Amino acid sequence: MRIMRSEFRLSLGRVWAMLLRYLYLLRSSWPRTLELLYWPTLQMLIWGFMSQFLYVNSSYVFRAFGVLLAAVMLWDVLFRGQLGLSMSFLEEMWARNLGHLFVTPLRPYEWVLSLLSMSMIRVLLGTVPAALLAIPLYHYSIFAIGLPLIAFFAALLMMGWALGLAICGLILRQGMGAEGLAWTVVFTLAPISCVYYPVSTLPSWLQHAAWVLPSTYVFEGMRTVLFSGVFRADYLISAVALDIVYLVLGATAFFLSFHNARRRGALLQMGE
């Protein structure tokens, strides 16, 4: 029986094993799959009709038709990115499965890679159908943004991962009492991410806080593309640089909490 015995080598086979577990879980429950599609599509419908109403009632918002819909869809990338990661993590907590997983050769960083991969799959499953549905419904395609869309998508997904890792770290440290954070924290960032309005709308003191979020650069950049057709590379660079900082912080919080859980014996006890 051949078994890999290396100490520190990353095994894509183990990452795939964990990803397979989350895909099996997703497949085993159609309400959960439906839930993935439900919110992004519902949001798109509400904001799509709102945009159509504004289209005929406001000369300014005439140009903003695509801005609102694009903002809705991109916000969902951030939200789903964070929630997708946290949900897969919580599945292990609910199943009290850490005791089984971490007596195998699975490394914590391999687990994290599988959580990130599953998060991306959940985001794509949730947002792509909504984006495609907007084309026949409103004759609006977010894909018309072109290559910058990929950059915006990546920057928001990275921010979602950073948040998700920090929240999972907190749950590992505090227990399931902190579970609610997985559902709520991202919404506290929405007002200063300036999803639907320019940063200049905020009071000046709050603008400083807004500019430390990668999401603010993405939504400002998105509006620049849609209003004036200009892609602000400086916004993207700032967003990615901040993302890297937050990802490092989020991952550090996660791995420190994991180590702490091993010290406290929480890997066997953690659960509902």
Add this chain to the structure above:
Amino acid sequence: MNEPAVRVENLVKRYPTAVAVDGISFTVPRGVTAALLGGNGAGKTTTLSILLGLLLPSAGKVQVLGEDMLRHRYRVLPRMNFSSPFVDLPHRLTVRQNLLIYARLYGLRARHQRIEQLASDLQISAFLERPAGKLSAGQKTRVALAKALLNEPELLLLDEPTASLDPDTGDWVRGYLEGYRARTGATILMASHNMSEVERLCSEVMMMKTGRIVDGGSPRALIDRYGRTNLEEVFLHIAREPRSMVPVS
């Protein structure tokens, strides 16, 4: 191969409000079945958790299959496994899906053949496609054992392997474990409350009390030393002895 399967030296696990393991030392030779015996809170599960790398000790050395478990656990984890009726496999996945995932985590090549072989050996073929959460206690135990044997471990750690099983299923599991050890030469270390099980399976016993090993030896030697007729009486004697037991290493 002269190294024992498990070597523990001065192991301590201290929590802010309690000492779960208080400076224990023991070895388990290769190819034997050994048991950690003791009442609730004696430190058995804590010791197993440390051996598995799930829990970091406060002090002491742990060597498993010749490797330092605290520094090189990923060298040895592929060669060991664990089963406990208190830690279920994820409920919503089918038995086959669960086994397939663990087979991948252990890096097995012939995964499907291994699962079929274990399913046949452990008589779980009939419910391979059933969600793990919908199995009876006996079925769950056999599935957990299948998971624990996927990588044909050289060291198998078991926490109460037959807890909550009816006598027939319990006897079947004990027979299977005896056969596995005889066939593969594996080492089995279990934590148990079931004295007759330990008498039947184990050649080495470590009696634990309040985090310490207070006596040890073969079941026969312990029974003779305490002038009793079975291991259960020895267990009760030690459990009820106030504080006079002298820890042994």
